[in-house]
Amino acid sequence: MRSKMALYCLRGAVRSNYIRRNYGVCGVQLFNLYSTAAHTLRVNQQIKEKRKRALLGGGESRIDAQHKKGKLTARERIHLLCDPGSFVEYDMLVEHTCSDFGMEKQKYPGDSVITGHGLINGRIAYMFSQDFTVFGGSLSSIHAKKICKVMDQAMLVGAPVIGLNDSGGARIQEGVESLAGYADIFLRNVLSSGVIPQISLIMGPCAGGAVYSPAMTDFTFMVEDTSYLFITGPDVVKSVTNENVTQEELGGAKTHTTTSGVAHKAFHNDVDALLQLRNFLGFLPLSNKDPAPIRICDDPWDRDVPTLDTIIPQETTEAYDMLEVVVNVVDERDFFEIMPNYAKNIIIGFGRMNGRTVGIVGNQPKCAAGCLDINSSVKGARFVRFCDAFNIPIITFVDVPGFLPGTGQEHNGIIRHGAKLLYAFAEATVPKITVITRKGYGGAYDVMSSKHLRGDVNYAWPTAEVAVMGAKGATSILFKGKPDVSKYEAEYVEKFGNPFPAAVRGVYFKIGIELLFITTVSS
């Protein structure tokens, strides 16, 4: 469509040159004879100029300023995100409607956002890219309308929406109109949730009410050093709470990917972020009506993985890296980990099995013994619900000693947060495969996609041990006050420190070191 338009402009240009060359010398008279043609020419000329202005956004100097900050312009970002020549722009010539504060004199075709659809690795996606060079990327009512239009379209078609956020906030000059615009977007975020994948890539400031749109999308990615997410900036923080804090500390990529858990991953720079985003989309279905994508796969589905035999240490108290298990199981060790630096006691992310996308959840014994706490439960629950909504099978690797005890956890509501993970696993109707690699203790065992929560296939490795609690704790309750508790402890280990108690009750499909790879499971 774009190329057609370009062709049209080109043809118009050729014709006007032709007329000027042949009749131009005669001036006005001839133009009068061709008055409708002249009108057409004038319009064409205007379109050309407006397009040119739209392409320039806020102008050369602001583009330079954007580059100086180490950021690409909104258009460059789209250019890099989409397959060559595939982007189709919407509403390029739309202008804002504000007439207060002299705004009527400052108008930019397209206003402060670029919207449209394009192809990413041949698959359609809808996107908007906020243009910081125009009014600091601030959100006017027309800006919001443009975004809403692509979101509506994406829902209609059933394709992902990608937001590239780089905006100073609301267009203050527009008052409530701007706020209404945010709410329109929020509403669509909610209505689209679970229907089409929504991804936010924060590539500059995103502050105030604006943050809630990324927060409600499925994945929020950030760019290191150049992106910020906060409700109120450092100045307001200073005046209200008297805290001194920098933008980076308050809401930079590091803060949100390690401390707050607001963002799911951070990338080095704009280019890295956009290339990784293209790669990431390859894991997701276009909508909840599409199956999890299957890509051509060269990694044999029945590949033997002797490494899996050696990862679990002999000492049951010794830590190991569950990530090793994960990368050795998925195709080509290609694992897109989500939130790798937040609540590290649980691993979540996407991989492929024989080409098909799977969601991986795993306890990480390397961090806090792999226990479940508030943060890891919330992290896991949200991921499981995403997979469930988008037909992505879930593979769970279990090595969980239980929920983290303590007042810190109890007072902050581990019960209701832990319940989220339990609910998510129980609710999920996508294929669920569970592998108990070592410990499955207490309520946490139930939570981690157990057989009893509609787990489809549950395996136990020879190192597995499922029990209400560890030997020490259990015997101190069972044999309270009795001498020689350690003797009972050994008995307990003998009884429960192995996969047999659950195996004889038919909990597992199979005890074995091999994994059954997903080949025929359909969603």
Add this chain to the structure above:
Amino acid sequence: MGIKTVAVYSIADNNARHVRMADEAVCIGPAATKDSYLNIDHIMLAVTKTGSQAVHPGYGFLSENAVFVEKLEAAGISFIGPSVEAINGMGDKLESKRLAQAAGVNTIPGFDGIVNDADHCVQIAREISYPVMIKASAGGGGKGMRIARNDDDARDGFRLASQEAASSFGDDRILVEKFIDKPRHIEIQVLGDKHGNAVYLNERECSIQRRNQKVIEEAPSVFLNEGTRKAMGEQAVSLCKRLGYYSAGTVEFLVDSEQKFYFLEMNTRLQVEHPVTEYITGVDLVHQMIRIAKGHPLLLTQKDIPIKGWAIESRVYSEDPYKNFGLPSIGRLYKYIEPLHVPNVRCDSGIDEGSEISIYYDPMICKLVCYGNTRNDAINTSLEALDSYVIRGVTHNIPLLRDILTETNFIEGNISTNYLSEVYPDGFKGRQLNSTDKQHILAIAACVFSKMDMRSYTFLNERPSTAKRKEPAEWTLVISLFDEELQCDVKKVGNKFHVHMKTDTLSVEDHINLSSPLIQTNINGKPIVMQLVSKDASGKLQIVYQGTTFTIFVLSDKASKFLKMMPEKPTVDVSKVVLSPMPGMVKSVSCEVGDTMAEGQEVCIIEAMKMQNSLVAGASGKVKAVHVKAGDTVGEDDVLIEFE
């Protein structure tokens, strides 16, 4: 031979290959060697429990431990090795030198006695004249050895050598001798029986060493003439006869440029590098050792022992060759494929895919032994084998091995024990590429990228509207290797990629499998072998070419253009910190917060795999923070000490 076998193992090795291959296996304790493989009581228990009749000690650990042999003999169990007297006699450097002299073997000038302290060491060194070698009396395998070229070296050397000796052998006695410059390390394999017969099985050239540990060994030596070989062999046999030596043993010599040779020591065990001798003589040494231990006389006489063909052993270690020719590296081998498809290749290794290389044991992965009719054949076989040897999960020394095997001095046989420091005076920097090599690597990188790009378009279950989209078949790429950038046009034509760079067009056959660690394809019809280590969505590829791993960045031209606009990230200033060069344990810390240290002054000592490494201040300055204390375990690149 139809003999049933029992393996012993530590907990860390429960899944090791030797455990699975043996008829029975017994666990003898936790990972630390002193609790398992060096624990004589536990091993004796394993021996008696299984009713074993004989014990082969292998190499290392208890293979030269007389106490162990005594205990076995007292229990009426055969030790597949020499007698207690031979072990004792040869195990002590001073004693062995005296015995060798008595047997008419040439020895090195040096001090015949134990060094008391550092000052004494300096005094002796001056008497013998520098350079001198300071070494542990009980030592072996390069541990507890230091070369001194001046008084300061001598002082430091004495201290470090005695500490290492104490930790490795529990015996800190030190001796000093003349250090022979530019020597070759050539050793003679001997076999003796319990009936007074002894033969020599020719020499092994083991000159290529780093920190006195062998890296590449070959047999025969390009250097020895028939006369010298015979003289060395006969002296070695004479020593055996004098000792009444039985079983396999090795007499090590230093040989100078005039083929004068000096007795170094005798190893009273099977050597790591014994396979090269087996290849050229056709004698199975372990078989012979077992026969000898049983009391059978040698069936071989000196004239039965030929030199047939050429064998080269490359020791593949889990270590980083870019740091001091090899500092230990640890990790799990998540992918491991030995090049056994190449004819005339023998891989002696105790590990498999999934094995973990830990700090507890020697970091050797495999002995890659290659055989050929001529030295050239053996070298070429080695190259082919190394190129397709897949090791992932640890840093290994194949880059160095591969490079040595094609280095001019090595090919000409112009080597000495100083080989590495002379050929690589600034340390090993990886394979140096010529323009054709570079072109080939870049072309393969371009094809891997294109192949990945094509694949990212191919979904098997997409909606028809999307599935109709054709994958791309042309790419304009910008590839960077080191700091060079090159534009490159790639076109997929049939089953080939046409890669256009500068003025050349290369035609690469599309045999590239993105899941396979090996890339075996043809460039312009000529076969090449490379390895694909990693690839990611940001265009970073790691490709192994001729042993060395190259990191290559491939981007589309537009991504590359945009990337140039991105700011450089500040890097951490490493001159103000001391990083651990390898994983290990902190032996001692010799500075405190607030101390002023001079550049080059020792700040701490890290011990890993029984090697002590003294870490020094990179620049003069005041110590700001000390993050470790003696006994701490540290990982590679951990910050140990910070300067202001």
